[in-house]
Amino acid sequence: KQEVTQIPAALSVPEGENLVLNCSFTDSAIYNLQWFRQDPGKGLTSLLLIQSSQREQTSGRLNASLDKSSGRSTLYIAASQPGDSATYLCAVSEGASKIIFGSGTRLSIRP
């Protein structure tokens, strides 16, 4: 059974730092991996989608990598800003009806 883990559960860093969020999964037979951002009381906003055949995706200050063999994905945020404060979730897809979410990392950027 696929399990998705995000460690740490919470992270606080000063503004301007580059940081890495981690996502690990137990079964490498995935179709894609998606990173989301969730603000308090809001829905999930898609940040990056990496297909199983891809190694990384970039959007602005965000870069996500995927290593299926080791069951790991990282989300790199460059030059962090207070507006980046949110909970970040990763989700692994084993098919359109089988999407497993991690519990998220709550990120706080200190001004």
Place this chain on the structure above:
Amino acid sequence: DGGITQSPKYLFRKEGQNVTLSCEQNLNHDAMYWYRQDPGQGLRLIYYSQIVNDFQKGDIAEGYSVSREKKESFPLTVTSAQKNPTAFYLCASSIWASGSYTGELFFGEGSRLTVL
């Protein structure tokens, strides 16, 4: 703008009542999903639908029901049989695909249900 609209944003229910949460999308997506989110937990799948007039139970379907009469609409009913319905409910949609490709998942803003 294209997107997913959930309503109401907040809903209060007395014990023993059924309530229906609305989810409408104008993205022309085939697949739609309902998830439940509890504090400190990942999202759990309640129901999903690949096409009109077809839907499948997810991991926690007991006490919930859905319908898919139109491609753009996927309402969720929380019945009185659901023992602990207080939660944040999220609707999502994606392009339905087969083979090795699956589409990006998009979410609505959520509906928070509180049982009094």
